[in-house]
Amino acid sequence: MVGEGGYKYQSQSGPVNHEQRFPTKQELKYKKKKKMMMIKLCFLAMALLCVGPANAQTQGVVFGYGGKNGPNQWAHLNPHFTKCAAGKLQSPIDIQRRQIFYNQRLESLHRDYHTTNATLVNHVCNVAMIFSEEAGDVMIENKNYTLVQMHWHTPSEHHLHGVRYAAELHMVHQAKDGSFAVVASLFKIGTEEPFLAQMKDKLVKLKEERSKGNQTAQVEVGKIDTRHIERKTRKYFRYIGSLTTPPCSENVSWTILGKARSMSMEQVELLRSPLDTSYKNNSRPCQPLNGRRVEMFHELANKYESGNKKKKTQLN
Numbered sequence: 001m002v003g004e005g006g007y008k009y010q011s012q013s014g015p016v017n018h019e020q021r022f023p024t025k026q027e028l029k030y031k032k033k034k035k036m037m038m039i040k041l042c043f044l045a046m047a048l049l050c051v052g053p054a055n056a057q058t059q060g061v062v063f064g065y066g067g068k069n070g071p072n073q074w075a076h077l078n079p080h081f082t083k084c085a086a087g088k089l090q091s092p093i094d095i096q097r098r099q100i101f102y103n104q105r106l107e108s109l110h111r112d113y114h115t116t117n118a119t120l121v122n123h124v125c126n127v128a129m130i131f132s133e134e135a136g137d138v139m140i141e142n143k144n145y146t147l148v149q150m151h152w153h154t155p156s157e158h159h160l161h162g163v164r165y166a167a168e169l170h171m172v173h174q175a176k177d178g179s180f181a182v183v184a185s186l187f188k189i190g191t192e193e194p195f196l197a198q199m200k201d202k203l204v205k206l207k208e209e210r211s212k213g214n215q216t217a218q219v220e221v222g223k224i225d226t227r228h229i230e231r232k233t234r235k236y237f238r239y240i241g242s243l244t245t246p247p248c249s250e251n252v253s254w255t256i257l258g259k260a261r262s263m264s265m266e267q268v269e270l271l272r273s274p275l276d277t278s279y280k281n282n283s284r285p286c287q288p289l290n291g292r293r294v295e296m297f298h299e300l301a302n303k304y305e306s307g308n309k310k311k312k313t314q315l316n
């Protein structure tokens with residue numbers, strides 16, 4: 001188990017701390033202790049938070065994004081993680097044109113989020129936002145899913161037509177029966193993203209806490225305005241996948257918004273800054289589609305469809 005230091009997290013590209021001189025034995029010992037502590041914190045955070053609500057089965061194992069505990073090894077880290085390798089409905093995926101089916105029966109995305117008190121949390125493997133009260137819900141195929149938390153990945157996990165984006169927001173919803181629905185937005189580098197802009201100083205605070213040594217800091221954001229994130233969506237992609245972190249549980253309903261939004265480079269950096277080097281890049285590689293259908297909702301196509309059936313394929 002990781003609490004006992006069984007796994008080291010490893011950075012992929014790791015700018016490691018460049019020491020001025022060789023550390024003494026004492027310092028090395030302290031460093032090792034600190035690392036173990038970090039790993040413990042890490043596994044706690046993973047266990048409780050990275051996959052959404054508490055999941056005891058994640059306890060004791062630290063997963064990472066490179067090296068010995070990287071995505072290719074997840075299934076070997078814990079018997080409960082076997083889905084990460086054996087699952088046939090895994091996420092993320094590359095959404096490619098030829099795999100997209102336009103589905104006229106899909107409805108526009110009904111999201112109803114409330115202006116609510118939020119808290120930014122350093123979950124070690126990502127920066128997340130949690131809510132102290134009912135934050136709202138989304139209706140997907142006549143099922144009501146409640147917003148549980150949201151978090152960001154850098155770079156994006158899903159690819160769109162082969163393109164990886166700079167960041168991806170996951171809004172994690174859960175229904176009464178425990179099933180998940182995640183609504184994802186992709187971000188390219190560009191103008192400032194208004195939702196994150198309203199909490200810039202809080203993100204800076206999270207970063208400061210991290211540099212003070214607190215890897216699991218929480219910063220109250222107060223009331224947040226969710227208008228920008230529930231903006232009307234003209235196009236989205238829907239498929240059945242999994243959680244993108246262990247235990248990689250399947251049957252997750254994914255909705256990827258069709259239009260990438262913008263985020264400034266500074267905002268991407270802010271999202272990464274409170275994370276340990278090995279988690280700054282916290283995106284799982286794309287998984288095989290294995291014959292799954294990716295369905296598309298397109299408001300204009302839906303309108304068009306009722307008028308002229310012939311040209312629908314031109315829209316995507």
Ligand SMILES: *[C@@H]1O[C@H](CO)[C@@H](O)[C@H](O)[C@H]1NC(C)=O
Nearest residue numbers: 134136137138139144145146
């Ligand atoms: C979804 O569930 C929440 C909480 O149970 C409830 O407040 C909300 O009205 C429901 N929404 C719909 C559209 O049924």
Ligand SMILES: *[C@@H]1O[C@H](CO)[C@@H](O)[C@H](O)[C@H]1NC(C)=O
Nearest residue numbers: 209213214215216217218219
């Ligand atoms: C880290 O921050 C959290 C919440 O902000 C706090 O509860 C915890 O005590 C802090 N830990 C340390 C080691 O400062």
Ligand SMILES: *[C@@H]1O[C@H](CO)[C@@H](O)[C@H](O)[C@H]1NC(C)=O
Nearest residue numbers: 117118132133220221222223
């Ligand atoms: C929201 O947060 C503010 C301060 O951050 C606090 O005064 C208020 O009581 C909170 N409201 C709720 C409903 O928790």
Ligand SMILES: *[C@@H]1O[C@H](CO)[C@@H](O)[C@H](O)[C@H]1NC(C)=O
Nearest residue numbers: 143175177179180251252253
């Ligand atoms: C998969 O998700 C659907 C829709 O949420 C649900 O009705 C079904 O019971 C789930 N199946 C399993 C095996 O969890």
Ligand SMILES: *[C@@H]1O[C@H](CO)[C@@H](O)[C@H](O)[C@H]1NC(C)=O
Nearest residue numbers: 012013065155281283284285
């Ligand atoms: C981040 O990880 C992904 C997937 O493992 C990899 O393809 C990508 O090159 C990495 N990016 C950086 C900036 O290290």
Ligand SMILES: [Zn+2]
Nearest residue numbers: 151153170244
């Ligand atoms: Zn995620």
